[in-house]
Amino acid sequence: MSGRYGRAGRSRPQSGGWELAVWYLMRLTGLGLFVLVLSHYLILHVIYDPAEQTASWIAEVRWSSLFWRAFDWLLLMLVLFHAFMGVRIVVADYTRGGVRTVTLMALYLLGIVLFVIGTLVVMTLPNVVPDA
Amino acid sequence: MLLRYRGGEGMLAWAFHRISGVAIWAFVVLHVIDIFLVGAAPDAYDTLLVIYATPIGIVLEWLLGAAVLYHALNGLRIIVMDFWPALTRFHRQLWYLNWLLFLAIGVPVSWVIFGQFARAMGWWPR
Numbered sequence: 001m002s003g004r005y006g007r008a009g010r011s012r013p014q015s016g017g018w019e020l021a022v023w024y025l026m027r028l029t030g031l032g033l034f035v036l037v038l039s040h041y042l043i044l045h046v047i048y049d050p051a052e053q054t055a056s057w058i059a060e061v062r063w064s065s066l067f068w069r070a071f072d073w074l075l076l077m078l079v080l081f082h083a084f085m086g087v088r089i090v091v092a093d094y095t096r097g098g099v100r101t102v103t104l105m106a107l108y109l110l111g112i113v114l115f116v117i118g119t120l121v122v123m124t125l126p127n128v129v130p131d132a
Numbered sequence: 133m134l135l136r137y138r139g140g141e142g143m144l145a146w147a148f149h150r151i152s153g154v155a156i157w158a159f160v161v162l163h164v165i166d167i168f169l170v171g172a173a174p175d176a177y178d179t180l181l182v183i184y185a186t187p188i189g190i191v192l193e194w195l196l197g198a199a200v201l202y203h204a205l206n207g208l209r210i211i212v213m214d215f216w217p218a219l220t221r222f223h224r225q226l227w228y229l230n231w232l233l234f235l236a237i238g239v240p241v242s243w244v245i246f247g248q249f250a251r252a253m254g255w256w257p258r
Contacts, residue, residue: 009149009210012184022207029183030207038204041197046244050193051252055174058167083157090154114161117168125171 010089022085027084036075059128069122076118084111141224149206152199159196187252194245200237205230 007075009026013019044050053062063069084107139146169177184190210232213220250256 009214012214015258026213034204034208037200040243045193049248051181051248054181055177058170059213079160080164083153083160086153087157090150103233105239110161110176114164118164121168121171 026082026085029078032078033075033082036071036078040072040075056128059125060079062125063122063125073119073122076122080111080115080118084108141227144222145206145209145227145230148202149210152203155199156196156203161187185248185252187249190245190249190252194242194249197241197245198234201241202230202233205233 009025013023043055063072087107088104091107092100095103166177166180169180184193206227209223209226212226213223219226247256251258
């Protein structure tokens, strides 16, 4: 374990390939999330009161434009990659052998399920347009 | 382990980053499922929204904001040191700068979240 963590984050993998790509992608998605998550929280928790964000508000107001649907889908893609690849490191730090394999499989399965249901709702939720 | 090990600021920065990261991951799992309910079971979503708007829910929302803000700022600090290793010498100062920014952004945001809390408690009119 010694030397694996410097004072910065996880040290850059020397092996190259997939692990190195994930290391760079964690930082790249992190930068994207810095903008997307903070603006998401600012808009939906500070500017608007979450208590008013009912299902019909989301369908008719929040997701009334392609821009916000695309914004939220991009946020979903970045956050799923960043969060699940991050928890993967945590799981690998505290487990080994069969427990690690089973936990990681369950983690990836959950990530895939969230990818599917999140994409489904943001792409298919109808805008119920109120009567003019 | 967190208090006994004399790792200093670097270790605390790492520990907080890990704890906030896992907490945000757990909320993301919940949040994707609740937004899925907007399409699959809108009434269930609206019921959940009432629970989120309780005083306890608003405290959790506030803690989520704190976790996100810490993780975002410290993540930027990690990126800066990864791609500009000379700055690793100043990792402590960068961490203190993080807390300065955390308070500068967090205090005004807390005021707004406290407004939601006060309304949920009936202290302020809706």
